[in-house]
Structure formats: C-alpha cells, structure tokens
Amino acid sequence: MILLLLFFSFFNLATTSELCFDSHCTGDYQTIRFPFRIVNGQPKSCGYPGFDLSCHPTGETLLHLPPSGDFIVQNIDYMHQEIRINDPDNCLPKKILSLNLSGSPFVKKNSQSFAFYNCSSSYMPYWYIDPIYCLSSLSYTVYASSSPLLINMFESNCVMIKTVSVPSLSSYSSKLWDDLLLKWKNPDCGRCESIGQRCELKSNSSNGIQCTNSQGRSRVGANVVSIAMGVVAAVICFLGLLCCLCFKINFRRTRSNSSNIAHWIVSSQGLNGLTIDSYPKFVLDESLSLPKPNNNVCPICLAQYRPKEIVKSIPNCQHCFHECCIDEWLRLKASCPVCRKSPLEAPPSNPPA
Structure with a gap:
C-alpha cells in the first residue's frame, strides 16, 4: 500500500511538472517532440495547438487533417519545419480530392496542379497513363494528370471532376502516389533546432515559445526518477527492518508458546x-x-x-x-x-x- 501511494505521488509530480520527453508510436521510429505531441500520451504543454498526433493500431504515427481525415506521418524535419504524409488506406488521390488545410497550421509546399477526369471504361488514352484504380469502377475510369497535353486529350473525351493543387516533394514533377509535403511557419522552432537546442512553450505564456537546452527536461526527469528511486529504496529498507523486528517479536512469542505447549504435552503424555x-x-x-x-x-x-x-x-x-x-x-x-x-x-x- 505504501509503495502504491509513493508511485501515484511521483506520477502526480511528473504530471504537474509536465515533463516532455521525446516519444514515438510503438511501430514507428519517427521521433515525436515539440511542437508535436501524442494525444493521450503527453501533456498539452508538450505540444503546440494544431500539432496533435495519434498512434494507429498498427503502430504508425497519424496526423488528422479535417475534412480529409487521417494521414500517416512518413517523416518530420524539425529544422526545416516540414512534414511528409501519405494515406494509410493506400488511396492518396482520394484524400487529395478533399484536401483542405485552411483549418490547420500547415501549408502546401512545391504545389503542382492536377486535373482529375472521369472517363468511360471503354475509353483508351492516346498516350498511356495509369488509371487511378481505387477511384474507378467497372463502368468508369478515373485519370489525373498535370501535363497540358494529357489534359487537352482528357477534356475532349472525359468529364472533369476537379482541379487540385497538390503539395509535392519536388517543384519540377511529381506523382499522385508520392508523399505530400507540408510545412509550417508558426511556431518558428527551426532556429532552435539549428543551434542544437529544443523548442518549448514559455511557462508564463499561452503560445509563446523559447529555446532550451536539449537535455534540460530530460535532466529534470532523470532527477525526479533518481529521487523517486531513492525514496522507494529507503521505504523498502524501512519495511525490511520493520519485518525483522516483527519476526523477532513473533519468534519470542512462538518460543514462549512452544514452551507452554511442550509443558502441556509432557503433562498429557x-x-x-x-x-x-x-x-x-x-x-x-x-x-x-x-x-x-x-x-x-x-x-x-x-x-x-x-x-x-x-x-x-x-x-x-x-x-x-x-x-x-x-x-x-x-x-x-x-x-x-x-x-x-x-x-x-x-x-x-x-x-x-
């Protein structure tokens, strides 16, 4: 009971101190730190508003972007403040059609315009282009392209669905199945990362940030753990001495009772x-x-x-x-x-x- 009370006391101490350690999902090696945080895994002060992440049941890191839904986080570049994402359901073009970043802290990088067309299933393009199978069916086929020549070809034979600006990995050319590249400007933590420090919220400000030693919070956490281990060790020693004392008292009582029992046995036998x-x-x-x-x-x-x-x-x-x-x-x-x-x-x- 005492050990449980100590455990919960130090758990509360860690919670009130809001120690922010580098974290990651179980099946992913991507490091999660400020301005990102794992929801239900780290305190709110460990992240910046709009940078909440979650863990997929398979262990992958997820970023939620309404109304498009969840995206798998492929990589986070903290220094250049960029994040690469993809679709966990392997149909990225479908997510691209509904991509809307207006309610998030992210913006598109290296945007490239793609036109989506709905063509009949019997239509065959003059130039070969892969159809988007996850958007197609037996009665129609969906194509998308950023090439003006292909767009002109589709316009005369198909129905346009939508033109979308796609954040791509390269400013020259891209494919719809490549990762989407997003960036953020606020909070500006790139300067902290560039000098080997970490970014964190100021204690007396809601959204103000500051640079701190990369080992600062880890050292505080290590000190808390060391103190906790020391106190637990002291309690264990105290309990051990208490047990020895109780054993000695019980041993004396047992000896006394044994003498009385022996006397009774002798009398009865x-x-x-x-x-x-x-x-x-x-x-x-x-x-x-x-x-x-x-x-x-x-x-x-x-x-x-x-x-x-x-x-x-x-x-x-x-x-x-x-x-x-x-x-x-x-x-x-x-x-x-x-x-x-x-x-x-x-x-x-x-x-x-």
Whole structure:
C-alpha cells in the first residue's frame, strides 16, 4: 500500500511538472517532440495547438487533417519545419480530392496542379497513363494528370471532376502516389533546432515559445526518477527492518508458546521411567505413619494401606500412593491424582506449616 501511494505521488509530480520527453508510436521510429505531441500520451504543454498526433493500431504515427481525415506521418524535419504524409488506406488521390488545410497550421509546399477526369471504361488514352484504380469502377475510369497535353486529350473525351493543387516533394514533377509535403511557419522552432537546442512553450505564456537546452527536461526527469528511486529504496529498507523486528517479536512469542505447549504435552503424555523411579519411596511400618497431607487410603485404588507395603510420594506436593498405583498413573499422565499439580513444577520456597 505504501509503495502504491509513493508511485501515484511521483506520477502526480511528473504530471504537474509536465515533463516532455521525446516519444514515438510503438511501430514507428519517427521521433515525436515539440511542437508535436501524442494525444493521450503527453501533456498539452508538450505540444503546440494544431500539432496533435495519434498512434494507429498498427503502430504508425497519424496526423488528422479535417475534412480529409487521417494521414500517416512518413517523416518530420524539425529544422526545416516540414512534414511528409501519405494515406494509410493506400488511396492518396482520394484524400487529395478533399484536401483542405485552411483549418490547420500547415501549408502546401512545391504545389503542382492536377486535373482529375472521369472517363468511360471503354475509353483508351492516346498516350498511356495509369488509371487511378481505387477511384474507378467497372463502368468508369478515373485519370489525373498535370501535363497540358494529357489534359487537352482528357477534356475532349472525359468529364472533369476537379482541379487540385497538390503539395509535392519536388517543384519540377511529381506523382499522385508520392508523399505530400507540408510545412509550417508558426511556431518558428527551426532556429532552435539549428543551434542544437529544443523548442518549448514559455511557462508564463499561452503560445509563446523559447529555446532550451536539449537535455534540460530530460535532466529534470532523470532527477525526479533518481529521487523517486531513492525514496522507494529507503521505504523498502524501512519495511525490511520493520519485518525483522516483527519476526523477532513473533519468534519470542512462538518460543514462549512452544514452551507452554511442550509443558502441556509432557503433562498429557506422562513421565518417563527414570523420572518416576527417582521419586522417594518407603516401606510402611506397623504405625502406618505417612507425611502430611495424607490419610490411610491410597487415592488411586482406594484401598487402605497395610504394614510393609511400599508407598511412593510425589516430591512437589508430598501426596502418597501405592508404588504400583502411582507408577502406572504417572506413565499415563504427568500430574498428581489428588491436587492435579504437575510433578515438574517447582515446589514453593516456603511451604505452609
């Protein structure tokens, strides 16, 4: 219970401190750091508004761009503030048709205009061009091109769907299946990256940024972890000492109880022959005189004593019995038949007169 409380205490400490470490999705090696953050995996202060990422069930990093939907993050260039994305469903042209960056912090880079056409399934272009199979069906075929010659050919034979400005990897030529290249201007973290530092939010500003040592937050995190490990180790040592103390106390109690149990076992099982033979015995004379407290009847067999009979007494209480009677009794039960006192108990130092 104590360890759990400590764990949650340091978890809360880390949350309130909002330590921002480099992260990544399980199936991707792309480093995620400011201005990006993984939703539900890092505090909001670890990212900038509009730069939220998520992890696909397959482990890939996703960027959500409404109304187009989710895109796989192929690469993030923090210094040049660029990001390459593609379609997780392998139909990038479909995403391009609905691409709208107006509500995001990203803009297109190396834009190139593509015209999309819907042609009949029987139409065959003069020049070979790959159809977009994921947008086509048995009754029609969809083509797209940025070449003026092909566009003129399609215009006379097909129906235009839409003309789209596509952010491409190169300013010279591109294909619709290549990654889309986007860039961002705000926050301007490229200057921090160029000097080997990291970008982060200012503590007293909502969207203000500052450059910081790349190891700064990692060092704070390491210190917190070190302190946590030290406290946990100290608690473990304390619990170990407490356990040793409890064990020692319980051991003493066990020994005491064992002695009492052993005494009870001895009393219930009887005495051995050597102990019984060591008890004092004597032969009765004609007067039948016995030490007090006794009378002239054996308490075990209830027969009167007779001269020249052998009588044995128990040292602790001095009760007397026929030798054969008390020997048999003590072999079965280690207690006096009269007072029930154990023969093993020490007699009082000053017996009453």
